[in-house]
Amino acid sequence: MDPSISTETYTLVTKDFQLPEVIEGFSEEKAIAVLAKAISQLMDRNLERLLQICYRIDLSENKLKQILHESEPDQVAADLAKALWERQKLKVEIRRRYSEG
Numbered sequence: 001m002d003p004s005i006s007t008e009t010y011t012l013v014t015k016d017f018q019l020p021e022v023i024e025g026f027s028e029e030k031a032i033a034v035l036a037k038a039i040s041q042l043m044d045r046n047l048e049r050l051l052q053i054c055y056r057i058d059l060s061e062n063k064l065k066q067i068l069h070e071s072e073p074d075q076v077a078a079d080l081a082k083a084l085w086e087r088q089k090l091k092v093e094i095r096r097r098y099s100e101g
Contacts, residue, residue: 005096006031009089016053017042028085036081043077054080059087 006028013019013031017038042050054064063083071079 005089005092008092009085012088012092013085016057032078032081032085035085036078039080039084040077054084057084057087059083 007026009028010019010026010031013035014021017035019034019038039050042053051064064080067076067079067083
């Protein structure tokens with residue numbers, strides 16, 4: 001996979017979650033772990049804001065409900081991070097596909 005897609009995806013996610021600009025030794029796994037931590041904090045402090053972000057990112061309602069109801073309690077943030085990451089990555093890939101003509 002094109003590493004710049006991961007970087008661009010991270011930039012998109014950073015806007016919503018106020019994540020650190022750059023992660024040392026950047027990788028998709030590290031980015032998702034940082035995102036999961038931010039999601040976990042939002043789940044504890046401001047669930048409504050988290051749900052608004054999910055809506056704005058356009059994570060499907062079914063996917064969100066599935067994660068909230070079926071994931072193990074200690075896995076919810078990680079599963080949600082993966083789902084949001086995949087959604088944003090898809091947007092980046094689609095944008096690139098159409099901008100290349």
